[in-house]
Amino acid sequence: MRPIKPLARSFYQSKTLKVAEALLGAVLVHATPEGTVAGRIVECEAYVGEDDPACHASRGRTARNGIMYGPPGFSYVYFTYGMHYLLNAVTEIEGFPAAVLIRAVEPLEGLDLMAARRGMEDVRLFTSGPARLTQAFGITTAQNGLDMTAGPLAIHRDGRKREGEIVWTGRVGIRHGTEKPWRCYLAESPYVSKR
DNA sequence: AGAATGATCCTCT
DNA sequence: GAGGATCATTCTC
Numbered sequence A: 001m002r003p004i005k006p007l008a009r010s011f012y013q014s015k016t017l018k019v020a021e022a023l024l025g026a027v028l029v030h031a032t033p034e035g036t037v038a039g040r041i042v043e044c045e046a047y048v049g050e051d052d053p054a055c056h057a058s059r060g061r062t063a064r065n066g067i068m069y070g071p072p073g074f075s076y077v078y079f080t081y082g083m084h085y086l087l088n089a090v091t092e093i094e095g096f097p098a099a100v101l102i103r104a105v106e107p108l109e110g111l112d113l114m115a116a117r118r119g120m121e122d123v124r125l126f127t128s129g130p131a132r133l134t135q136a137f138g139i140t141t142a143q144n145g146l147d148m149t150a151g152p153l154a155i156h157r158d159g160r161k162r163e164g165e166i167v168w169t170g171r172v173g174i175r176h177g178t179e180k181p182w183r184c185y186l187a188e189s190p191y192v193s194k195r
Numbered sequence B: 001a002g003a004a005t006g007a008t009c010c011t012c013t
Numbered sequence C: 001g002a003g004g005a006t007c008a009t010t011c012t013c
Helices: A016-023 A111-118 A130-137
Strands: A027-032 A035-048 A075-080 A084-090 A098-109 A153-156 A166-169 A183-186
Touching: A016 A035, A016 A098, A027 A098, A027 A130, A035 A111, A035 A130, A084 A130, A098 A111, A098 A130, A098 A183, A111 A130
Parallel strands: none
Antiparallel strands: A027 A035, A027 A153, A035 A098, A035 A183, A075 A084, A084 A098, A166 A183
């Protein structure tokens, strides 16, 4: 009943800010042998090109950030703080490094599996943060570089009309580039990460 | 307020 | 190659 068709590559091959806003309300799905989990995206951030000081590509292409230089619609998953994985969707044309960080989703399917992976029962804390959601979804660097227009990790358009107001603020958890209002979220959602 | 915890990258040899 | 700073965070104290 859920979303059937993943968002196409053309959706991602667009201005990153536009993609970030359009992803609000879309549904992230991850199918694994353990089961399938799904959640509605309620918070995103844009990281745009080598001139964006907060973007991993700000110091040029490396082995780690190479995925962002590739074609749009692929996953960019990286490990940070010695314990956390963060999920991005690559945007814009091939050769231009940019991506949208998925910061929070509203749990829709696979709640039991999310609880098991998170080791807690509070639904509000399952996916309300970029590292929380990757843990709940079972996403690690094993999922880096996957084509999200097809396959086990994908983002689907939600059939429903998007409800609620969209808010833009500065990005969270970065040192440089905090003045750019490139974080967007659904104002009414209780699953937005704090701050 | 600070610890946890390790991959990555920069700056030297 | 080795050493050290830096981290798109979360949880607990």
